[in-house]
Amino acid sequence: MIEKSKRQLALKTAWFSIFGNIILALAKGITGVLGNSYALVADAIESTTDVFSSLLVVVGLKYSTRPADENHPYGHGKAEAVVTFFVVAFLIVSAGIIAIQSIKNIQTPHASPEPFTLVVLLIVVLIKGLSYRFVSKKGEQLKSTSLKADAWHHRSDAITSLLAFVGISIALLMGDGYEAADDWAALLASGFIIYNAYLIFRPALSEVMDEHKYDDLVEQIRIISENISGVEATEKCFVRKNGMVFNVDLHLVVNGDITVRDGHELAHIVKDTLCTQIPEIADVHIHVEPDTF
Known part of the structure; x- marks a missing residue:
């Protein structure tokens, strides 16, 4: 908000x-x-x-x-x-x-x-x-x-x-x-x-038209996310401007052996950290992916 x-x-x-x-x-x-x-x-x-x-x-x-x-x-x-x-x-x-x-x-x-x-x-x-x-x-x-x-x-x-x-x-x-x-x-x-x-x-x-024009913001999101313990890497990262704020779709790569609950909690940590450090971000939708299949 x-x-x-x-x-x-x-x-x-x-x-x-x-x-x-x-x-x-x-x-x-x-x-x-x-x-x-x-x-x-x-x-x-x-x-x-x-x-x-x-x-x-x-x-x-x-x-x-x-x-x-x-x-x-x-x-x-x-x-x-x-x-x-x-x-x-x-x-x-x-x-x-x-x-x-x-x-x-x-x-x-x-x-x-x-x-x-x-x-x-x-x-x-x-x-x-x-x-x-x-x-x-x-x-x-x-x-x-x-x-x-x-x-x-x-x-x-x-x-x-x-x-x-x-x-x-x-x-x-x-x-x-x-x-x-x-x-x-x-x-x-x-x-x-x-x-x-x-x-x-x-x-x-x-x-x-949700045109991608936010490379600097995407890079900032990746750096913050990958510095959080438990996040091995970030994959897709899409940003949409919505008025004076941004909505983010982010794919996280994590250890494939952690539980669903741990992955869920990690996603919330990443979301809260991004919204705190980048106040212009209104919401982050996160998809968690295992590092190995």
Whole structure:
């Protein structure tokens, strides 16, 4: 079962993203409208979708950390990866909206953005960069797929804001004929958002499909198990990620002359030791094999 403190830390991190995105979405939207910058308005649209996707992360974290029950004997951890798919969908939708409006703006003559928009964008890039580092660190610490996805939202926002800064700078420096540089920046940002959506989608799909990506953890499991008295070797070792925890299937090789009771007790010792030394492991299913047949 997920430790209560981990669950609370994950939820606090998600709420940090929500409140931060609300403030930045309002700031970018107002500045974009007043400063005649669609790149900033597009950035505000992305931040708004980030708010909804972060709310989904909260829902997913709450549901995925529920204990196992009769209908879900392995727990509800896969819900976190499923929620990540919805987060990706929000990104794709926002990228589509930004791209369509950018193309319309490129085809329509308009005034250049106001210089003060650059100051706002620099502040946004700084805040989003720091937010990415904070949320990404928590995602790694908690082994949370959805928090890692949320971190990528922050990084995506930082880069799209940087692109907007470049576009507005070109429009202001080059003058007449370059007013659409701002819109081209927004269009480029939409492509980057799609790319980020793929980077978020891939590990979530890997988790749902139980793809093997945990060689370091497997090696750690083998070392701990083989150092326990009575264990001669380990054979098969499969690891599945389930939310913020892992389920392990492990084959132990033991002396073929010991009793069934002794083998059973040894398996429990190995399981308890692994769960104690590697807190991210929720459960270990052990098959005991004799060293000789």
